[in-house]
Amino acid sequence: MTAPLAPHENRRGSARHEVPEPLRNDVRVLGEFLGRVLREAGGEELLNDVERLRELSIRAHDEPEGDALALAEELVAGFSLDRAEQVARAFTCYFHLANTAEEYHRVRVLREREANADPHALTPDDSLPAAVVKLAEEVGDDEARRRLREVEFRPVLTAHPTEARRRAVSRSIRRIAELVAERDVRSSGGVSLAENDRRLLAEIDTLWRTAPLRQAKPSVLDEVRTVLGVFESTLADVLPAVYRRLDDWLLDGEAGTTQPVVRPFARLGSWIGGDRDGNPNVTAEVTRSAAQLASEQVLIELEKSARRTAAGLTLDGAGTPASSELNALWQRQRSLSEPIATRVSAESPNEPHRRELLFVVERLA
Structure with missing residues (x-):
């Protein structure tokens, strides 16, 4: 056959x-x-x-x-x-x-x-760098950069009524x-x-x-969890990659060694669990629960990101000493939680950079 x-x-x-x-x-x-x-x-x-x-x-x-x-x-x-x-x-x-x-x-x-493509060449016409170039041709480099710093992208996620x-x-x-x-x-x-x-x-x-x-009609909170799954599986990784690629192009060889040119411009929103269009299943308690679920997901993603960063900061304090600003930050952290400071210090002895991030990880957790 x-x-x-x-x-x-x-x-x-x-x-x-x-x-x-x-x-x-x-x-x-x-x-x-x-x-x-x-x-x-x-x-x-x-x-x-x-x-x-x-x-x-x-x-x-x-x-x-x-x-x-x-x-x-x-x-x-x-x-x-x-x-x-x-x-x-x-x-x-x-x-x-x-x-x-x-x-x-x-x-x-x-x-x-x-x-x-040449890594330093202009990327295709449907890209953000190409849009910046076109804008700079029309209004000049300084004005294009100023407008770029004011960009806002606010996608609002919603549930499809027939999504089963x-x-x-x-x-x-x-x-x-x-x-x-x-x-x-x-x-x-x-x-x-x-x-x-x-x-x-x-x-x-x-x-x-x-x-x-599904064997039963999804609840509002089921729909919230579904859209948070999209955030977890794609948006949490894609949006930082978009920022990094744009900065790589705008800053060329200086990318990663200086402050980003463009501030984060995506602000995610969701109607699910918060809409007030007459849906009797969307109550104040449901809205509160939806916000709590979203907050938890964001904290989980921040914790994972901080943990990945900490794993790569195994710099020995003798060869790469902490700056005065980093030492001052550590003292402020210790004042927030001495038990966490003691625990991460034991986990990363003489690794001040990793220690700082592990403290952040613990606080997020």
Whole structure:
């Protein structure tokens, strides 16, 4: 049998030739793994039903005047409820995997474009540095820098009223995306690829076996936790990277050795749990809980960031002595909590820089 759920050879006529080869390969690999999962879960019969419906759907698209649509409807009408659910879940999994491959391919293209660019050259037209250059051409360098310091970006997150996908499914898709990316940087064969295959198959099997929808309507606080998951998995890392890249370009060789040119300009907001549009489930107590959850998540991310920074500051005090400002800061910290100061001093003897950050870590925790 041909690889199940891989892109069809005659799919949508010439459209097949417009799909980049790396993307086509990713979809093929993911489709093959899903086919193995379906065969193990429901036997050859389930796989055949899925393949038959897929082929008829493609034919119906390519030949709208033919009989493929009627045959597809007849096939579906003959499914039992259990088989219909299995087939629907199979297609849901496939579309999750195809979308994941497509999203990663966009990342791949951007990385390739960046890898081929001069690191000190102007980045593409859709970038922040390019916007700064264009602004400087219009108003001058000094005015462009002044306006840049006043930039504000305030995305406000909200819940979609029809969003029923579970966080467990979103996390599974995220892990699959990471494994797809890993295949790009690992060797083309051998033990590393075999290990990636094994983990990818396990994740796709988990995705298949995970109930795709919530059994009960999510509460407002469930929606809050979902959006905080987005913050944890992406925004907490992406926003600092945006600041750093912009500073790398604006300061060139001085980046990291002097104060940033641009202050943090993103201020995240959320309507979830705080909207007052008549939702009876949003009470004062819910709003208070939503704020507490957001505060906790921010503190967790700050703690992780401070801990990572502390891990790299193992500078010996004899060779790299603390400045007078750092010593003064340490004295102020000791006055806040002598027990914490004693504990971190024991953990980092004669490492004043790391000691300072570990105190911050403890206070955040």
